[in-house]
C-alpha cells in the first residue's frame with residue numbers, strides 16, 4: 088500500500104495526540120504530492136506514523152482524519168470500512184426498539200468525516216461532503232447491504248464528486264413512513280429538508296408529550312409537525328404549527344391524519360414565525376416550541392444569529408401565558424451552549440418576567456458528540472418555566 092505521506096511540524100503534534108479530526112494547513116511541514124480526495128498517511132516530523140485521513144485540500148483544512156494509529160492498517164480494504172459501519176450500527180442498535188428512523192453514520196461523530204447516512208426503515212439516505220468518500224463508496228454501500236438495507240439513495244454529493252445522485256441500485260418510493268415512539272411520520276426523502284427528517288430531536292419531541300395535557304400549544308418552525316404530534320398525543324387542547332414551508336406543513340397535516348388524531352385540534356400557518364408572533368395575541372398559548380434553522384452558518388454571522396435568537400425568544404416570552412413552558416433550541420454549531428444560554432438570559436432580562444430552566448437538552452444518541460472533536464456538538468435546548 089503506497090499512500091501519499093503528510094508530515095506534521097514538531098510544534099503542531101499535540102493536536103494529533105489529542106485526536107482532533109482536522110489537520111490544518113499550518114500544521115503541515117512537508118508532503119508527497121496528493122490529489123483532492125486521496126487517502127493519505129500522516130506522520131510526525133521524525134517519520135513516525137500517527138494516522139490516516141482524506142486529503143481534502145481546502146483553504147484551511149487539508150486533511151480529515153479517520154484513524155489515529157501508530158500501526159500500519161490496510162485502510163483501503165473492505166474489512167476496515169465494514170468494521171466502521173458495523174460499529175456505528177451497534178451504537179444505534181437499542182434505538183431499534185423505539186424507531187426505524189435514525190442516523191446511522193454521523194461523520195466525525197463516528198470517526199467517518201465526510202459522510203452522513205440516515206435510515207428510514209429499509210432505505211438509507213446518503214450525503215457526502217468531500218471527494219474522499221468517492222474512494223470508499225463501494226465499501227460503504229456493500230456494508231449497508233450486508234446490514235440488510237435494501238435501498239440506498241444518494242441525496243447530495245461533495246463538489247467535484249463523480250458519484251451519481253439517486254438510487255444506487257434497487258429503486259423504491261421516495262416517500263416512506265417511519266415510526267418513532269409509536270408515532271408515524273411520513274418522510275419525503277427527495278423533497279424534504281436534510282435527508283427528510285430532523286432525527287436529532289427525537290427525545291426532545293417526546294418530552295413535550297409530558298407537558299401538553301389540556302394545553303394550547305404553539306410549534307414555531309414546525310417543519311412536518313414533529314413536536315405537534317407528540318403534543319396531540321399528550322392531550323393538547325389545540326396545536327398550531329407554523330413554518331414558512333407550505334410543503335412541510337402539508338406533510339404535518341398528513342401526519343396528523345395517519346396517526347388518527349383529531350385534525351380539528353391542529354391548525355397550520357404557512358408564515359414567517361417572527362411575523363406570526365407579532366400578530367399573535369397575548370396569553371393564548373401555554374406551551375411554545377422554538378426550533379429555528381441554524382441562524383449562524385459561519386463565524387461572521389454569529390452576532391446576527393444571536394440577535395435572531397434573542398428577538399424570537401423575546402416575542403415568545405412576552406406572549407406566553409403565566410406558568411407557561413417554552414422549549415427553545417439552537418442547532419447552530421457556532422453558537423456554543425454558554426452563548427445560547429446568555430442569549431436566552433438576555434431575552435428574559437429584556438422581557439422582565441421570572442424565568443427558570445427546568446431541562447437542558449441536546450442532540451439524540453444517534454448524533455454522538457466525539458469528545459476529541461467538539462465541532463460534533465451542535466444542538467442545544469432549554470426548557471423554560473415562565474411566570
Ligand SMILES: C[S@@+](CC[C@H](N)C(=O)[O-])C[C@H]1O[C@@H](n2cnc3c(N)ncnc32)[C@H](O)[C@@H]1O
Pocket residue numbers: 280284285288292308309310311312313314329330331332335358359360361378379380381418
Ligand atoms: C430545524 S427545522 C425544525 C424541525 C422540527 N422542529 C422537527 O422536529 O422536525 C427549522 C424549520 O424552520 C423553517 N423556517 C426557517 N425560517 C423560518 C421563518 N423565518 N419562519 C418560519 N419558518 C421558518 C424551515 O422551513 C424548517 O422547517
